[in-house]
Amino acid sequence: MKRQFTIFSLLMIIAVIASACATPTPQTVEVTKIVAGTPEKVVITATPEVKPTTLPAGSVKINGSGATFPLPVYTDWTYAFSYVDPSVAINYQGIGSGGGKKAIVDGTVDFAGSDSLVTDAEYTQGKDLQMYPMVAGAVVAIYNVEGITTPITLDRDTLVGIYSAKITTWNDPAIVALNPDLKDKLPNKTITVVHRSDGSGTTEIFTKALASFSEDWKKNVGAGSAVEWPVDKAKNGVGGKGNQGVTAAVLSTPNSIGYVELSFALANGTPTAQMVNKAKKTVKPNAESVQAAMADFANGFDAKLTATIVDAPGEKSWPITGYTYLVLHQTSMTDCVKAKKLLEYINWTLSDTSAAKRAGELGYSVLPSDVKAKVTAKLGEVTCGGKPVMIK
Amino acid sequence: MKVSSLSFSKWLDQRLNHGDRVWNVLMLTLSLVVPVLIILIGWQLWIDSSGAREKFGWAFLLPTADAAWNPVFGKFQAWPFIYGTLITSAVAIIIAVPVSLGIAIFLAELCPAWLREPLSWMLELLAAIPSVVYGLWGIFVFLPFVVKPFGDFLTALLGPIPVLGLFFEGPLPASGASRLAASMILAIMIIPTIAAVTRDVFLAIPQAQREASFAIGSTQWEMIWQVLIPYGLSGILGAVILGLGRALGETMAVTMVIGNSIAGSVSLLSPGYTMSSIIANEFAEAVDQLHSESLIEVGLILFVLTLLLNSLARFLVWQVARRGTEQDARS
Numbered sequence: 001m002k003r004q005f006t007i008f009s010l011l012m013i014i015a016v017i018a019s020a021c022a023t024p025t026p027q028t029v030e031v032t033k034i035v036a037g038t039p040e041k042v043v044i045t046a047t048p049e050v051k052p053t054t055l056p057a058g059s060v061k062i063n064g065s066g067a068t069f070p071l072p073v074y075t076d077w078t079y080a081f082s083y084v085d086p087s088v089a090i091n092y093q094g095i096g097s098g099g100g101k102k103a104i105v106d107g108t109v110d111f112a113g114s115d116s117l118v119t120d121a122e123y124t125q126g127k128d129l130q131m132y133p134m135v136a137g138a139v140v141a142i143y144n145v146e147g148i149t150t151p152i153t154l155d156r157d158t159l160v161g162i163y164s165a166k167i168t169t170w171n172d173p174a175i176v177a178l179n180p181d182l183k184d185k186l187p188n189k190t191i192t193v194v195h196r197s198d199g200s201g202t203t204e205i206f207t208k209a210l211a212s213f214s215e216d217w218k219k220n221v222g223a224g225s226a227v228e229w230p231v232d233k234a235k236n237g238v239g240g241k242g243n244q245g246v247t248a249a250v251l252s253t254p255n256s257i258g259y260v261e262l263s264f265a266l267a268n269g270t271p272t273a274q275m276v277n278k279a280k281k282t283v284k285p286n287a288e289s290v291q292a293a294m295a296d297f298a299n300g301f302d303a304k305l306t307a308t309i310v311d312a313p314g315e316k317s318w319p320i321t322g323y324t325y326l327v328l329h330q331t332s333m334t335d336c337v338k339a340k341k342l343l344e345y346i347n348w349t350l351s352d353t354s355a356a357k358r359a360g361e362l363g364y365s366v367l368p369s370d371v372k373a374k375v376t377a378k379l380g381e382v383t384c385g386g387k388p389v390m391i392k
Numbered sequence: 393m394k395v396s397s398l399s400f401s402k403w404l405d406q407r408l409n410h411g412d413r414v415w416n417v418l419m420l421t422l423s424l425v426v427p428v429l430i431i432l433i434g435w436q437l438w439i440d441s442s443g444a445r446e447k448f449g450w451a452f453l454l455p456t457a458d459a460a461w462n463p464v465f466g467k468f469q470a471w472p473f474i475y476g477t478l479i480t481s482a483v484a485i486i487i488a489v490p491v492s493l494g495i496a497i498f499l500a501e502l503c504p505a506w507l508r509e510p511l512s513w514m515l516e517l518l519a520a521i522p523s524v525v526y527g528l529w530g531i532f533v534f535l536p537f538v539v540k541p542f543g544d545f546l547t548a549l550l551g552p553i554p555v556l557g558l559f560f561e562g563p564l565p566a567s568g569a570s571r572l573a574a575s576m577i578l579a580i581m582i583i584p585t586i587a588a589v590t591r592d593v594f595l596a597i598p599q600a601q602r603e604a605s606f607a608i609g610s611t612q613w614e615m616i617w618q619v620l621i622p623y624g625l626s627g628i629l630g631a632v633i634l635g636l637g638r639a640l641g642e643t644m645a646v647t648m649v650i651g652n653s654i655a656g657s658v659s660l661l662s663p664g665y666t667m668s669s670i671i672a673n674e675f676a677e678a679v680d681q682l683h684s685e686s687l688i689e690v691g692l693i694l695f696v697l698t699l700l701l702n703s704l705a706r707f708l709v710w711q712v713a714r715r716g717t718e719q720d721a722r723s
Binding site: 096198223227229 | 460464465535536565567569647652653655657662663674675676677678683
């Protein structure tokens with residue numbers, strides 16, 4: 001009897017807390033975002049409309065699914081866009097690039113997010129699929145080395161060397177040569193190499209870069225969302241699930257190295273390595289160096305608007321970068337109202353300054369203007385019922 | 393007209409045994425849902441993995457020292473995952489059974505009445521913790537402070553012994569992520585299940601059994617070991633099966649602590665991989681047809697293995713129960 005009462009009162013407390021949490025969202029357009037630990041107010045440059053708690057009549061629901069790599073920025077954008085146009089509800093589920101592409105081929109979603117390219121078979125099945133680069137992200141090496149506080153510098157060969165288990169200790173001559181001032185500090189300890197255990201776009205960008213850095217890597221390991229890691233065979237490799245898993249493994253393992261998305265490293269404040277790029281210049285991972293890489297390859301797009309942007313030749317370019325794409329049906333969308341709203345949303349993400357600011361704060365780099373122009377032009381080719389959806 | 397419809401309904405009523413037959417058919421249908429579901433799941437897994445099965449044949453699941461799992465070049469062998477699942481579940485059972493038995497005996501026989509209720513409650517609470525929480529706790533607390541020192545101790549103690557030493561070959565990775573870590577987390581997760589069921593088994597044993605044992609002069613220890621445990625053996629085995637079922641299929645916590653590496657070592661102290669964790673890890677991004685079919689085949693193997701182990705365990709329970717009744721009949 002007494003126990004039942006305890007349980008009942010516990011349930012009541014939970015119910016009260018839950019109802020307190022469920023109070024309507026603040027009715028302002030000022031949104032506090034926490035980036036790298038410091039709260040900051042972000043003002044959306046849009047007509048300040050009160051966000052209704054229920055969707056107004058005639059509103060449109062747009063569903064998308066796919067890559068988890070851009071999930072933070074897509075979530076943030078759809079939240080902000082609900083203030084710009086309250087009649088649109090966009091729902092994006094991060095189920096993985098593979099699942100997203102399957103969903104758009106099957107027509108179960110309105111758009112898909114993908115880090116990997118749509119394959120020829122999928123183009124045949126999906127008929128009129130088109131890819132649009134949305135933002136670029138960088139992959140960075142994070143590390144935990146005993147007694148080192150200043151940033152470590154790595155170059156393309158040493159990173160490949162570490163991940164192929166050819167460089168196995170931190171005081172390897174190749175690493176010491178790149179970090180002369182850390183000569184006496186780099187420990188004679190085995191490097192524990194952490195990689196993603198789950199298939200991911202992050203791994204795809206990272207291995208693409210390694211394959212571009214080294215012919216040996218390209219031949220023996222290759223690039224993909226999941227690969228067979230040479231460090232696992234050499235027994236100094238560990239897999240972590242997700243960016244969180246890799247970060248946790250690196251932080252809890254002395255003398256380890258791992259790779260995560262830049263946005264994730266920024267949010268956690270983990271030490272990131274600098275890289276010597278193809279032009280033999282040392283660069284830090286940030287929005288500028290990623291944009292420099294995008295600019296290097298601005299003319300490298302194919303007909304489907306895809307480009308590989310790893311190992312960029314520019315002096316300021318971060319070498320491990322990749323686009324994340326939206327995938328749409330270019331000519332066969334049937335609901336023209338929905339198609340229009342979807343394109344308006346995409347256009348907003350590309351052109352609005354607050355959208356760009358939001359992406360930048362989350363560690364993504366927005367497209368340089370010449371790339372943006374290409375994407376906008378391609379969006380103009382989207383038709384519904386034979387008529388162009390975007391009217392200039 | 394009225395007469396005929398009345399007689400028809402009477403006839404129907406008799407024909408259907410006053411509704412009993414309808415009731416029987418309904419219950420039969422409901423009970424068939426489970427076996428039909430099992431067959432359908434198995435069938436679906438079989439169909440969806442056809443490409444991988446044709447390409448790799450039995451080599452997919454046979455033991456190899458140097459197995460490949462290479463999505464880039466399309467080479468897949470499942471042995472490291474099969475081994476990982478089997479060894480972590482086996483070690484988890486080895487750790488969990490004695491502990492659970494101890495808990496159950498204490499709760500059922502030795503515990504003072506005022507302590508029994510809160511202890512039982514906490515035991516059941518342990519079973520309600522979501523596995524992802526176990527995983528997080530594992531990464532940040534259990535691995536560095538328990539598994540790492542314990543694993544290093546095991547390497548030093550058992551590593552040099554031939555053959556057995558292979559299973560305790562060090563060094564344990566500095567993070568502690570290893571098959572041993574997964575086994576120990578699994579053991580903690582299945583202890584509540586095994587202990588709670590075993591306790592209920594002990595509580596269901598008639599008091600007369602205990603009194604008879606005391607009457608011929610046994611100590612409490614002798615009563616427990618010579619009367620209670622043999623009497624409840626089939627129930628205890630059933631509890632162990634429940635635990636084994638959870639250990640074989642557990643995904644989240646294991647994925648978080650096992651290290652997810654296909655190292656060609658049999659050692660408990662090196663990072664490993666299980667069948668459920670490779671599926672959870674790679675299925676979402678398995679774009680390539682052969683890759684996803686291979687993952688589905690791993691699922692099929694896990695499915696069959698679980699069914700086989702459960703059947704085997706059922707058979708054991710049945711054997712023990714039958715031997716028990718034969719003894720009863722003889723005495």
